[in-house]
Amino acid sequence: MSEPCSPDAVLDHLRPGTHLIMPLANGEPTALIDAIEDAARAGDPRIDDLEIHQMHALHERGYLAGEFGDRLRYVSYFLSPVSRPHFERGTIDLVPCHFSDVFSIMRSRIVDPLVVAAASPPDRHGYFSLGVSADYTASFLGRARWFLEVTEAMPRTFGRNQVHISQIEGWCRSDRPLVEIPPRQPTEIDHTIAGHVAERIANGSTIQTGIGAIPNAIMAALSDHRDLGIHTELFSDGAVELMQTGVVNGIAKRFNRTKAVATFALGTDALHEFLHENTAVELFPVRYVNNVATIGREPNFVSINATLSVDFLGQCASETIDGRYISSSGGQGDFARGAMASDGGQGFIVLPSQTSSGRSRIVARLAPGEAVTTMKNTVDKVVTEYGVAELRGRTISERTRALIAVAHPDHRDELSATARQMGYL
Numbered sequence: 001m002s003e004p005c006s007p008d009a010v011l012d013h014l015r016p017g018t019h020l021i022m023p024l025a026n027g028e029p030t031a032l033i034d035a036i037e038d039a040a041r042a043g044d045p046r047i048d049d050l051e052i053h054q055m056h057a058l059h060e061r062g063y064l065a066g067e068f069g070d071r072l073r074y075v076s077y078f079l080s081p082v083s084r085p086h087f088e089r090g091t092i093d094l095v096p097c098h099f100s101d102v103f104s105i106m107r108s109r110i111v112d113p114l115v116v117a118a119a120s121p122p123d124r125h126g127y128f129s130l131g132v133s134a135d136y137t138a139s140f141l142g143r144a145r146w147f148l149e150v151t152e153a154m155p156r157t158f159g160r161n162q163v164h165i166s167q168i169e170g171w172c173r174s175d176r177p178l179v180e181i182p183p184r185q186p187t188e189i190d191h192t193i194a195g196h197v198a199e200r201i202a203n204g205s206t207i208q209t210g211i212g213a214i215p216n217a218i219m220a221a222l223s224d225h226r227d228l229g230i231h232t233e234l235f236s237d238g239a240v241e242l243m244q245t246g247v248v249n250g251i252a253k254r255f256n257r258t259k260a261v262a263t264f265a266l267g268t269d270a271l272h273e274f275l276h277e278n279t280a281v282e283l284f285p286v287r288y289v290n291n292v293a294t295i296g297r298e299p300n301f302v303s304i305n306a307t308l309s310v311d312f313l314g315q316c317a318s319e320t321i322d323g324r325y326i327s328s329s330g331g332q333g334d335f336a337r338g339a340m341a342s343d344g345g346q347g348f349i350v351l352p353s354q355t356s357s358g359r360s361r362i363v364a365r366l367a368p369g370e371a372v373t374t375m376k377n378t379v380d381k382v383v384t385e386y387g388v389a390e391l392r393g394r395t396i397s398e399r400t401r402a403l404i405a406v407a408h409p410d411h412r413d414e415l416s417a418t419a420r421q422m423g424y425l
Contacts, residue, residue, distance in 0.1 A: 002165060007031040007172045010116065010147050011039050016048040019110040021140060022117065024055040024078070025266050027133035029118045029149030031174035037061065040068045047071050053106055055099075055135070056080045058179045066091030077102050078328040087325060096371070099233060099263075099331035100290035103136040113144035114169075120156040122165055129154070130161040132178070132265040132275070134283035145169050153178045155275040159261075159282035180268050183237050186217035189352050192385040194221040197348050200381075200388070201225065201302050204252035208232040208295075208335045209304040211266060214350050218304055222247060229253040231298060233290055233331040235262035235281065237271045243280065254298055256282065263289040290331045295338025301345040303335035307373065308351065309361045310382050312400040312424055314391045316349050316374040323369020336378045340392075347380035347392075353408035360411035362403050364418040382406065400424040 010032050020036075022028050040047040040062070048071055052063060055078040063072045064086040074092045076083050078099075086092045097105050106113075115137055119128040130138060131154035138161045140146075146163060148171040165171075186194070194217035201207070201222065206229035209215040219238030222228065229250040230239055242248040243260060250258045263286040265275055275281055288294055295301055307316040319327045339347040351361050362384070366372070382389040382403060389402035404415045419425040 004150065004173050005170050007035040007149070007174070008039070009170050009172065010035055011044065011046050013114055013145060013147055013169050014046045014050065015112070016046075018050050018112050018114055020050060020052045021106060021110065021113050021115045021137060021144065022052060022054040023130065023133035023135055023137045024264060025058050025132070026178045027118050027130065027135070027137065027264070028054070028057070028059060029116050029174075030059060030176050031172060032116050032147065032149050033061065036072070037063065040072050051075060053077070053110065055102065057083045064092055078330055079325060084326055094325065094328060096328060098290070098329055098333050099286050100292070100334045103139040103285065103287050106136060107143070113140060115140050115144050115146045117146070117148055118154055119148045119150050119163065119171070120154040121150050121152065123156070126165040128163045128165070128171070129156045129158070130163065130283070131155050131157055132272070134159060134161040135264045135286050138285040139287055141167065147171065149174055151176055153272070155272045156277050157265075157275050157281065157283050158279055159284050160288070161283045178269070178272055181211070181266050182268060183211075183216050184213040186213045186220075189385045190214045190217040191221070193350050193352070193383055194218040196383050196388050197304060197350065198222055198225075200346065202300060203227055205229070205300040205302045206231050206253055206298050207302050207304070209238070210234050210306065211236045212306060214306055215304060227252045230260035230262070231256070231289065231295065231301070232261070233263045233286060233335075235260065235265040235275075237267040240271060240274045255294075261289060286331070290334040292334060292338045292341060295335060296341025296345070299343040299345075301339050301342035303339035303345070303347045305332045305335065305349055305374070306351060307349050309363050309366060309370070310349065310351065310403060311363050311366045312403060312419060312422070313396065314376040314379040314382070314399050314403075315366055315372045316379060317366050317370040318373035320369065320371045322367055325371070329373050332373050333378070336374045336380070340378055340380065347378070348383055349374060349379060349381065350383045353384040353386055353406065354411065358410070360407055360415065362407035362411070362415065364415060364422060397424055
């Protein structure tokens with residue numbers, strides 16, 4: 001179909017039992033989903049036993065609240081602030097998984113897939129770009145039916161996220177803007193943690209980091225480094241200045257040399273503008289970007305991820321609070337294991353030493369119901385504002401001492417006493 005159609009044309013490509021696949025975050029085609037929800041409310045018989053599969057929703061939807069029952073259900077692979085309350089109410093479900101495995105898991109459980117995705121306008125060769133996304137959806141090219149929603153706000157990006165007009169069932173236009181995610185401003189504690197990490201990163205390293213206050217502080221702390229590379233699941237505003245100043249140029253990378261590689265982007269409109277037609281950034285499917293073997297073959301790979309609590313064994317609980325799910329595993333385990341396999345690689349787990357209410361984040365045991373995101377055998381370095389605990393290859397007693405040393409001073413005596421009771425000291 002060479003000409004655009006109306007959003008409700010997507011309904012002609014639905015049949016009972018269709019499974020819809022949507023990119024995460026700004027890859028969601030809002031006009032297409034509006035049309036599907038409107039049809040569901042109108043009792044359209046084509047909306048029957050449909051299931052939507054997505055990571056990290058940005059938009060409130062009726063199906064998230066269970067409005068349509070089994071006629072239109074939602075399955076999440078990573079909870080967002082939008083979808084989290086609906087999971088707690090039981091109106092959506094969650095698939096625990098590594099980000100690198102999402103495509104293979106979706107493909108194994110999905111019947112009659114239809115990919116619905118936002119895209120940039122087609123170029124003169126007839127190619128659409130998935131813009132801020134490649135994630136799991138790009139791997140469905142040639143393996144599923146496709147319907148696209150074009151918006152002028154979507155940057156044209158490069159990599160393995162191009163869709164030719166001959167590969168799609170249809171496409172429509174919309175004028176919706178992309179959702180902006182402003183960067184969180186780092187605190188003094190965040191900057192202190194960032195300093196501990198930055199001083200251990202050598203020039204020429206390849207970096208993976210996420211979004212948030214501490215990652216932003218770490219990127220700022222790397223401004224005096226040279227010849228860094230980026231290979232990360234999430235490309236955010238923190239990388240832009242480092243690329244613009246030449247700190248990140250990728251010349252020391254062994255693979256995808258001179259290119260910053262990611263699987264999706266999320267941030268401000270300034271980030272979107274930076275990405276538009278920027279050939280220095282390439283987006284690839286997550287099963288390549290987050291593949292442990294891909295990461296491990298890059299020397300001096302540095303993985304930086306945040307967690308919520310760490311126990312004496314080094315187990316990191318990054319997706320639950322008091323046993324309540326707030327997100328999921330994402331790519332933390334992928335990159336922690338990949339950095340472990342890299343020659344000269346380092347894996348940093350970062351967190352403030354205590355919560356805003358004064359509770360220690362270094363604990364003797366994880367609370368009942370906490371999900372372990374990075375396992376004890378994989379964790380490398382744990383960083384708080386009080387320093388770096390080196391855990392890789394250490395005994396349990398050595399780990400315990402190192403973690404207590406980076407705990408908040410107010411909690412060290414109690415942690416030491418508990419460790420002695422446990423026989424760890």
